[in-house]
Amino acid sequence: MRLLHRASPWRSLFADSEFPDPSRLPPLLAPLRDALTELGPAPTLSDAHAWQPRLVAALMRLDLPAWRISQLISDHNDWLYHRAIQLAQSEMEGQGWGPPPVAFCVLIMGSGARQESLLAPDQDNGMIIADYPDSRHTEIDGYFQSLGERFTDRLDRAGIPLCSGHVMARWPMWRKRISEWGEQLAIWTAERRTKRVQQANILLDFRPVYGEVALAEALADRVARLLPKAGLFLDEMGVLLDELPVALDRFGRLSGSLEGVPHEHAINLKRQGLLPLVAAARLLSLRHGVRVIDTRERLAALVVKEVLPESRCRALTAALERLQGLLLEEQCRVLGTGHGADSWVDVSRLGEDQRMLLRLDLQQIRRFRRRAKRG
Template sequence: MAEAPSADHPAPDPTLAPAPGGVIPAFAPSALLSWLTRSVGEAAMPDPSVVPAGTPLRGAIAVLRRSDAPACLVAGADGRAIGLLCSDTLVREAMFHVDPATPVERVMQGPAALIGAGEPLHQAAARLRREGRRALGVVDADGRPDGLLTAEAALTPMLAPVAAFVDRVGLPGWADRAGLWAALLRDGQDPVAVQAGIGGMIDALVARLSEGIVRAMGEAGWGEPPVRFTVLMMGSGGRHESFLHPDQDNGLILEDYPDELHGLVDHWFIEFSERFTRALAAAGFPLCRGHVMATNPVWRKSISQWRAQVAGWAHRRSLQSVMWADIFLDFRAVGGAVELGEALRHAVLEVCAEQPNYLKQLSWEHVRHDVPLGLFGQLLGEPGAEHHHEIDLKLRATLPLVGLIRTLALRNGIHATGTLERLRALIAAGRVSDGFGVMLAEDFAILTAMRARQQLADLEAGRVIGNHLALAGLGERERKRLVRLFRSIDTLRRVAAQEFGGRLG
């Protein structure tokens, strides 16, 4: 038998109820449906302030001050409401030096500012917006004052459940965030915009976790941070281009400090990093198997140490440094002393300008791989028996498209980290033609949509979320889109080869 709700076992929040299948939360449609079926009286503030007709303005002002309400209703001799007096109206009239003894009915908003308690709430919200009002006076079936409906109160029943859900994304764990992603895609929203929106929410979560850990460490006797710092979000998270199940790619930039304080500083930030990565893991972001996290000293450095490390990567140009650069060069500073992130960005661009062969090496890693198209333009599956009839969209499309645009952007001193931001900057600088740039942006959107649909299908089927797209299930339109995408990447390879003076493999 089901257990009755109690303090220990509360009833489930209906705004977060999963849709049939148990995967996609119905918070958005259920909140909207609830709002559409509510009446004005259900959302209005009860027991409104009322002044009788004939009351001088000074008396109405005193009533509003006592009630701390934004408006009061005006009633006629028979007790029925005849209008609404808003505080902003009083301010406006005071500017024109209206006599305080003026009767309220001379300056009030008339019956047009009233609405019946039984009217649909959504119609009231539409009226408030359309007529530019802050509030409506609510009357009962007899026309007597019954409440006050503000614009905030009219919209809260719809927005509060959504806001509550968004505020909890990341805190309960992976399922909520995946559900939000899925709900937005099911609603037909642009996957690129979904990525950007959820990326911003993840930034807010990271900043909130960081602040909370600093407070908790202070309360536990660790004291305040010994130097200012900011969190680095790297890889797809830094670009705001993550898909359904991103792991952690993070680091820290610390303010420079004297060498003699290294033991103290490092001790504090080791503890912070351990708490931070554990908190992210609890919020649904798995620990990075490659240890690209603040717990690794490679990714936790002062601003001067970061400059030296990037310069060393550029000088050595080893395979390891190239792999790290693919993750690091998309960094975004989140929370705290974000100006340290901008200082590091300047340092990176200086190194790239001083070490042109570094960018050439980074570009070559993407230029040298052929696109998966046959001699006659047909799509080719992955080598080997396991994925022979599939294409790895991340390996074959996302990595070269994002990587080549990245290196061209760095070559041209562009600060942006998002792929489309970088592309727009390259077009504006004349480094990529308008026509080709628009085509690349369209291809990026198509690729994002394909990967999002594939991962959503994996999620709903209970499979491990992956990047392999089965060729057998593609329609003719999708095949043509993929062929065009890979041809665009091939053209981009040639542009990069020409830019960096390399050869195609």
């Protein structure tokens, strides 16, 4: 099994502050060239976000696999974050706030951090601030509170909505000094309390998206030291896996939750497919000191750690990729009808072969979830 992940040239697509010049793209990439031409050279945040489904359609025409498209959606969202933060900082300097008073780092969390974004995510972000004296708290935190409010408002107006659970840098809970983040993690992981595990679960998949990367690396070091020793905390995390059942009945047939279901043939494939797999991979990775957060890389690292057999890793990676593909295709189809993208998949539209593969994939995920609970 290949466990070395070489950088793909596709990942440089949104690495710069400006989008690629479409005139420089070869004819082989005509769908992407046409999409970039349609966007224009200097899009607003709103235009750039609204263009994302057009980008996905172009990448699908180029036969990129869904997992790679998901990475590129994540890269595109990173670009939107960069631009929103830069605009917010520029506005603050123009209003006399001056430059940031100390170093800081904006984190992106959840699927964006794992580089597994689909269409229509909301915001999940936080902020690490370099340590400063308590006597300067009002001055310094006031700056970063304003910055957090401004860039999250910009993203909201652009089409990435504010998080309904308030997981954003605009709130003190998710905006702390690096030492305070360390103390918070120690408190969350010290005991077996459901609420604390749920809050920590949100944080534990994070990645720096803007600012001083060393602050994020320091927080990741703290996680790596604390979590493998936090047995009671990890046990409770395993119990919480039961809150993410896969979309199968006890006979192994497709059966989704009735909560919020838009019609009888709909399954929330994110909540009852992707998230159980992601959560199980996170739990095993934390137990065994795996530091990567991309689910594909976590599964591969668990093989290296001799936690998973290679065959199980291959099956779960294939299941992940197929679920991402089904969700992306359904989101594009729904957007084409004029409705908003969500996480529901109409299984009546799937062929018999697709339904059979989906059942097999969900069975693999259910077994993996049981494996993760055992430790």
